[in-house]
Amino acid sequence: xxxxxxxxxxxxxxxxxxxxxxxxxxxxxxxxxxxxxxxxxxxxxxxxxxxxxxxxxxxxxxxxxxxxxxxxxxxxxxxxxxxxxxxxxxxxxxxxxxxxxxxxxxxxxxxxxxxxxxxxxxxxxxxxxxxxxxxxxxxxxxxxxxxxxxxxxxxxxxxxxxxxxxxxxxxxxxxxxxxxxxxxxxxxxxxxxxxxxxxxxxxxxxxxxxxxxxxxxxxxxxxxxxxxxxxxxxxxxxxxxxxxxxxxxxxxxxxxxxxxxxxxxxxxxxxxxxxxxxxxxxxxxxxxxxxxxxxxxxxxxxxxxxxxxxxxxxxxxxxx
Amino acid sequence: xxxxxxxxxxxxxxxxxxxxxxxxxxxxxxxxxxxxxxxxxxxxxxxxxxxxxxxxxxxxxxxxxxxxxxxxxxxxxxxxxxxxxxxxxxxxxxxxxxxxxxxxxxxxxxxxxxxxxxxxxxxxxxx
Numbered sequence: 001x002x003x004x005x006x007x008x009x010x011x012x013x014x015x016x017x018x019x020x021x022x023x024x025x026x027x028x029x030x031x032x033x034x035x036x037x038x039x040x041x042x043x044x045x046x047x048x049x050x051x052x053x054x055x056x057x058x059x060x061x062x063x064x065x066x067x068x069x070x071x072x073x074x075x076x077x078x079x080x081x082x083x084x085x086x087x088x089x090x091x092x093x094x095x096x097x098x099x100x101x102x103x104x105x106x107x108x109x110x111x112x113x114x115x116x117x118x119x120x121x122x123x124x125x126x127x128x129x130x131x132x133x134x135x136x137x138x139x140x141x142x143x144x145x146x147x148x149x150x151x152x153x154x155x156x157x158x159x160x161x162x163x164x165x166x167x168x169x170x171x172x173x174x175x176x177x178x179x180x181x182x183x184x185x186x187x188x189x190x191x192x193x194x195x196x197x198x199x200x201x202x203x204x205x206x207x208x209x210x211x212x213x214x215x216x217x218x219x220x221x222x223x224x225x226x227x228x229x230x231x232x233x234x235x236x237x238x239x240x241x242x243x244x245x246x247x248x249x250x251x252x253x254x255x256x257x258x259x260x261x262x263x264x265x266x267x268x269x270x271x272x273x274x275x276x277x278x279x280x281x282x283x284x285x286x287x288x289x290x291x292x293x294x295x296x297x298x299x300x301x302x303x304x305x306x307x308x309x310x311x312x313x314x315x316x317x318x319x320x
Numbered sequence: 321x322x323x324x325x326x327x328x329x330x331x332x333x334x335x336x337x338x339x340x341x342x343x344x345x346x347x348x349x350x351x352x353x354x355x356x357x358x359x360x361x362x363x364x365x366x367x368x369x370x371x372x373x374x375x376x377x378x379x380x381x382x383x384x385x386x387x388x389x390x391x392x393x394x395x396x397x398x399x400x401x402x403x404x405x406x407x408x409x410x411x412x413x414x415x416x417x418x419x420x421x422x423x424x425x426x427x428x429x430x431x432x433x434x435x436x437x438x439x440x441x442x443x444x445x446x447x
Contacts, residue, residue: 077395082386090396093400202403210398231361231362
């Protein structure tokens with residue numbers, strides 16, 4: 001335990017490669033949190049085999065969020081034999097495959113406080129640490145389940161240790177090496193307070209291809225959480241259209257375009273309107289885009305499609 | 321007789337109504353993907369997904385080289401967004417070149433410095 005490199009608690013893996021190699025100063029460790037978070041005891045524990053801390057830590061986190069899965073089932077999704085480890089991006093992907101939205105904690109000096117906040121909200125946090133040396137890194141995934149400010153320890157499900165207690169300072173340093181990479185998992189209808197819009201929408205985008213029903217739920221939740229940003233409304237527009245709710249789709253796209261006109265929004269809105277016989281409204285939708293974007297290929301193709309629809313679909317009183 | 325006739329009329333009406341209902345909604349149009357819409361409004365402008373396709377191929381190739389079962393690669397990569405794939409592929413491109421070049425520059429500098437200090441060369445004279 002004192003010599004992490006000598007036992008198999010660690011596992012090698014590829015980190016954001018830009019940080020590897022030539023950094024002369026270590027990253028600044030995050031500031032220790034001011035408030036404790038009681039240990040989340042419902043978090044299961046799966047001791048890792050050999051280098052497979054990725055599958056074990058992910059199974060731990062999924063279990064805490066109500067998705068029962070054995071680490072062995074995750075190996076074929078996140079483990080890379082030649083690297084003896086798992087990539088961060090693939091850890092997120094495997095969580096998506098099981099119906100959970102992976103949400104990254106904010107990084108930087110406030111990261112530790114954000115981690116404690118997540119724990120107080122009953123969410124264990126998957127972290128990536130360097131438990132080796134700076135020159136000879138040993139990258140490791142673990143799950144933080146508790147923070148105790150009186151003893152200055154964090155409690156982790158880590159490797160073969162169900163309750164590893166690590167001092168704040170050592171933990172902050174090992175965690176800062178991964179740029180304080182920390183992830184919580186959430187059902188599609190409940191973005192947590194620490195979720196960033198861009199991050200949440202990545203999962204919506206993936207699910208729009210792989211799991212349309214979950215994408216619809218996550219997009220609608222995003223419109224409630226970030227009502228003033230066009231992206232959730234655009235995603236909801238596509239989801240509603242796929243669900244044959246044309247009126248709802250038109251409403252969502254119009255809302256997005258009113259917030260900030262986009263080429264993609266204009267394209268989809270105009271085509272939906274035109275295919276329903278609303279040619280004037282379709283033209284209005286195309287006009288509303290910034291003049292600088294008027295020659296964008298997507299605008300040209302939308303114009304073409306609207307024109308050809310006008311020869312196929314009868315114009316009528318527009319219901320939208 | 322009358323009843324039979326009525327039933328027939330009703331059935332005919334229903335079947336026609338059925339045909340009407342099926343034929344009325346226009347065929348679903350092809351829209352721009354949610355992925356493209358999200359990328360345009362959260363990141364950069366709307367661009368062709370060619371770069372995403374290339375990124376996907378690069379990453380798949382690297383995963384194969386790392387011994388990942390080829391049959392699982394598509395499934396694994398399907399769970400990543402195009403933005404994530406592009407970031408991933410960019411890292412693959414940069415990693416070896418960046419580290420290698422810097423190492424070479426460092427070695428050359430140290431050799432020159434040693435030679436300078438022991439007086440073999442005098443290239444740092446001007447500084």
